[in-house]
Each structure stands twice: as structure tokens, then as C-alpha cells.
Amino acid sequence: LSAMSSTPVPVPKPLHPSPPRTEAAWQLDELLTDLGHTQSKLAAAGQGARMPTESLLDNMLDSLTKDLQELGITAAPTGVCAACRKPIAGKVLTALGKTWHPEHFTCARCGQELDKGPFFEQGGQAFCEEDYHQAFSPRCAYCAGPIREKVLTALEQTWHPEHFFCAHCGKVFGDEGFLERNGKPYCRQDFLAMFAPKCQGCERPVTDNYLSALQGVWHTECFVCTECLSGFTGGSFFELEGRPYCELHFHQRQGTICHGCGRPVTGRCITAAGRRYHPEHFTCTYCLGRLHKGTFRECGDKMYCQPCHDKLFV
Numbered sequence: 001l002s003a004m005s006s007t008p009v010p011v012p013k014p015l016h017p018s019p020p021r022t023e024a025a026w027q028l029d030e031l032l033t034d035l036g037h038t039q040s041k042l043a044a045a046g047q048g049a050r051m052p053t054e055s056l057l058d059n060m061l062d063s064l065t066k067d068l069q070e071l072g073i074t075a076a077p078t079g080v081c082a083a084c085r086k087p088i089a090g091k092v093l094t095a096l097g098k099t100w101h102p103e104h105f106t107c108a109r110c111g112q113e114l115d116k117g118p119f120f121e122q123g124g125q126a127f128c129e130e131d132y133h134q135a136f137s138p139r140c141a142y143c144a145g146p147i148r149e150k151v152l153t154a155l156e157q158t159w160h161p162e163h164f165f166c167a168h169c170g171k172v173f174g175d176e177g178f179l180e181r182n183g184k185p186y187c188r189q190d191f192l193a194m195f196a197p198k199c200q201g202c203e204r205p206v207t208d209n210y211l212s213a214l215q216g217v218w219h220t221e222c223f224v225c226t227e228c229l230s231g232f233t234g235g236s237f238f239e240l241e242g243r244p245y246c247e248l249h250f251h252q253r254q255g256t257i258c259h260g261c262g263r264p265v266t267g268r269c270i271t272a273a274g275r276r277y278h279p280e281h282f283t284c285t286y287c288l289g290r291l292h293k294g295t296f297r298e299c300g301d302k303m304y305c306q307p308c309h310d311k312l313f314v
Contacts, residue, residue, distance in 0.1 A: 122136055260282065286308040
């Protein structure tokens with residue numbers, strides 16, 4: 001048996017990159033941002049045409065810097081991008097203790113840009129929400145999907161709370177908890193119905209206060225005579241075809257009841273006319289003298305000695 005345990009696991013909260021900051025005038029900031037986009041486009045074009053994009057971009061930046069200096073504007077880099085290792089001359093994004101070009105701060109798995117929304121950090125890398133949960137969240141033992149919020153821990157596995165239910169009837173467990181069999185959880189009702197031993201008397205599950213007899217288990221109140229349903233107060237019973245009987249009904253079933261007194265014949269027995277008698281009860285119906293086999297007469301289901309029979313019926 002196992003008891004249900006639910007261990008809450010804190011869900012990582014998404015982080016937010018620090019807002020971009022500008023170091024120059026608004027016009028300069030926009031100009032350098034446009035240049036950054038141009039840099040990305042040229043880099044993409046350079047991959048297809050195999051153009052020396054890096055040297056071209058460096059020349060463009062040098063030329064722009066000189067033009068700005070002639071206008072009396074000094075464009076000092078605001079940091080070095082952690083992704084491309086190039087100076088950041090326009091908008092700068094700060095996250096994970098580093099600086100980035102906004103377009104270079106991306107999910108480590110899918111490459112999605114993360115500059116405009118929340119992200120999750122793991123091992124010094126940034127991930128979008130979907131990739132983070134797919135890669136690092138615990139998995140539900142029932143549906144195998146990532147668990148994004150509340151985590152329930154039971155049977156040495158993790159579950160969505162709504163997916164931890166009885167393996168037979170599908171009912172979610174309440175305060176009564178669950179019972180375990182072969183690694184699967186069951187509600188108490190189904191567990192007892194499926195796995196508890198059954199009473200040989202009523203065929204209901206046996207959970208406590210039972211006795212073992214006739215190669216089975218019984219509720220104490222169910223172990224009674226099969227015929228009269230009386231308990232065995234004397235501490236003993238008789239078995240017939242796998243069922244318990246009191247002495248009287250056992251002998252009735254066996255045909256060993258004395259035809260004279262109506263009680264069981266357990267010792268010496270006389271059989272006559274298909275009936276059994278205690279020796280002392282095998283007597284003449286008229287004179288009550290004891291009869292002996294071969295010296296009696298039967299008339300109307302009654303036994304007579306020879307003299308009484310002749311006197312009464314001859």
C-alpha cells in the first residue's frame with residue numbers, strides 16, 4: 001500500500017531583459033539601429049553570395065563614425081554583444097549579466113528572438129517558454145507531457161494533478177488516498193473488489209476479522225451452517241462438498257439420521273428397509289422390544305416383531 005503524497009515544485013518565473021537604453025541622441029540611436037538591421041540583412045546575403053560581409057560592415061561603421069565625428073558627435077560603443085562579439089553602437093539589451101544586440105538575444109533551441117518578451121534561463125542560456133518546458137520541466141507519468149504548473153509526486157513519479165486517478169474507474173483520488181498494486185494506483189473500492197480475498201460465504205472482500213477454513217477465508221459472521229445458518233457454538237463443524245454444516249444437517253445430507261429418534265447416528269448403526277437406526281431405537285412399534293435383523297416385519301412404514309405382527313395383522 002502506498003499513501004498519496006503531493007510535493008509542490010516551484011515553477012520557474014520568466015525573466016525579462018532590461019529595457020534598451022540609448023547613449024546618443026534619438027536620431028543617432030535610430031540610425032545605428034537601422035544599421036544593425038542592415039548588418040543582419042547583409043550577413044544573410046553574404047551567406048548565399050559568399051561576400052566579405054564582415055569587412056564591408058566594418059568599413060560602413062568606420063565611415064559612419066568618421067562622418068559623425070566631423071559633425072561633432074562621438075559614438076562610443078555601449079558594450080560588446082555576447083553572441084557575435086561585435087561592439088554595440090546602437091540599442092543595447094542587457095540580460096543574464098551580459099549585453100546583446102537585441103536581434104542576437106535568441107532562444108538557445110529554436111532561435112526565436114527574446115528581446116520583446118519573457119524568457120527562461122537554464123545553465124547560463126536563454127530559452128523561450130515552450131522550449132524551456134519541453135527540455136527541462138518534469139514529465140507526467142500518465143500523458144508524458146511537460147508539467148508547467150502544479151506537480152504531484154507519487155509512486156516515485158511526477159504527475160499532472162488531474163492525471164493522477166484510479167487505474168480502473170478513472171476517479172481522481174480524494175482525502176481517502178489511494179492503494180497501489182503493481183505500480184498502479186487504485187481507489188479503495190476498486191482495489192478491494194479486484195485484489196482483496198473474497199469471503200467463501202458472501203463473496204464480498206475480506207479486509208479484517210476473518211477466519212480461515214475449508215481452503216478459503218470467511219467473515220466470522222458468514223461462517224455458519226449452510227442449511228440452518230446457525231453458528232458453530234461448540235467449536236466444531238462438519239464439511240460436505242466444501243461447505244460447513246452443523247452435525248444435524250450434515251447427517252441429514254448424508255442420510256445418517258436415526259429413523260427412530262431423529263438424531264444423527266454416529267456410532268453403531270442398523271440399516272433396515274432403507275433406513276438407519278441406533279441399535280437401541282430399532283424396536284417393535286407395538287411392544288417396544290428390540291428387533292433383530294431378519295426377525296422383524298414391516299407394515300405401513302413401521303417395524304414389528306413377528307409375534308406382534310401376526311397378532312395385529314394376520
